[in-house]
Amino acid sequence: MTWQHAVVIGASGGIGKALADELEQRGTEVVRLSRSAEDAESHIDLQDEASIEAAAAWVAKGKAPDLILVATGYLHEQGEGPEKDWRQLSADHLARNFAINATGPALVAKHFLPLLRDDGRAGLAALSARVGSISDNRLGGWYGYRASKAALNMLIRTFSIELKRKKKNAFCIALHPGTVDTALSDPFQKNVPEGKLFSREHSAKKLLEVLEGCDADSTGRIFAWDGTEIAP
Ligand SMILES: NC(=O)c1ccc[n+]([C@@H]2O[C@H](COP(=O)([O-])OP(=O)(O)OC[C@H]3O[C@@H](n4cnc5c(N)ncnc54)[C@H](OP(=O)(O)O)[C@@H]3O)[C@@H](O)[C@H]2O)c1
Numbered sequence: 001m002t003w004q005h006a007v008v009i010g011a012s013g014g015i016g017k018a019l020a021d022e023l024e025q026r027g028t029e030v031v032r033l034s035r036s037a038e039d040a041e042s043h044i045d046l047q048d049e050a051s052i053e054a055a056a057a058w059v060a061k062g063k064a065p066d067l068i069l070v071a072t073g074y075l076h077e078q079g080e081g082p083e084k085d086w087r088q089l090s091a092d093h094l095a096r097n098f099a100i101n102a103t104g105p106a107l108v109a110k111h112f113l114p115l116l117r118d119d120g121r122a123g124l125a126a127l128s129a130r131v132g133s134i135s136d137n138r139l140g141g142w143y144g145y146r147a148s149k150a151a152l153n154m155l156i157r158t159f160s161i162e163l164k165r166k167k168k169n170a171f172c173i174a175l176h177p178g179t180v181d182t183a184l185s186d187p188f189q190k191n192v193p194e195g196k197l198f199s200r201e202h203s204a205k206k207l208l209e210v211l212e213g214c215d216a217d218s219t220g221r222i223f224a225w226d227g228t229e230i231a232p
Pocket residue numbers: 010011012013014015016034035036044045046047071072073074100104127128129130176177178179180181182183184185
């Protein structure tokens with residue numbers, strides 16, 4: 001079943017844009033929101049709650065969405081990247097990871113979950129990452145990114161419990177998109193085994209396939225691009 005009205009937050013990003021394009025090709029009406037959007041209505045900055053609230057108020061004027069995708073994220077910027085060694089930890093870098101990867105999506109859920117349609121299947125999915133799984137962490141490193149994605153996974157689970165009480169048909173999940181050829185992964189792609197680096201379009205198609213199978217029973221869980229569940 002095709003989604004009718006979707007909102008993609010982070011629609012300027014590699015995976016976010018591919019998700020919005022793929023949804024539109026399938027006949028879904030898509031509202032694209034991003035930090036770099038030039039028109040005021042489509043602008044959303046996850047580090048500014050007023051902009052999240054304003055974007056939600058604007059979306060609320062239209063048709064109730066049945067799909068909300070949070071495709072924003074942060075791994076590195078201006079030479080500051082994920083920590084390989086605990087000596088590289090900095091309060092600023094940790095705070096930035098938490099602000100964009102955990103607090104921001106939580107504020108999006110706060111303002112956008114109430115907009116989800118309530119008369120049929122509907123859901124919010126946030127792009128997380130397999131490295132946010134605590135039980136799967138064997139390599140170490142990437143302290144801020146891992147910890148902020150683990151926090152995101154916990155927030156999604158917590159939202160899902162309240163959502164069950166408030167909208168019985170709705171779900172709220174986290175998704176791992178695979179390793180995808182975008183600006184976020186660009187500096188780390190040389191270590192990716194042959195054939196394991198997805199195009200944005202491939203990842204978007206696989207994620208939408210997973211979402212097709214999601215309903216209220218999927219809520220609170222973390223799924224990879226191939227539909228397998230990731231342990232927290
Ligand atoms: N690529 C991978 O291999 C991979 C693997 C695992 C998980 N993921 C996850 O997938 C998601 C999408 O990543 P991507 O690869 O598509 O990265 P990307 O191309 O770098 O896109 C990142 C997006 O996040 C937005 N963003 C960053 N900070 C923001 C803020 N403060 N407010 C609003 N938007 C903000 C960017 O907006 P601007 O355009 O305005 O900068 C951009 O739209 C992320 O959550 C990432 O952790 C990616």
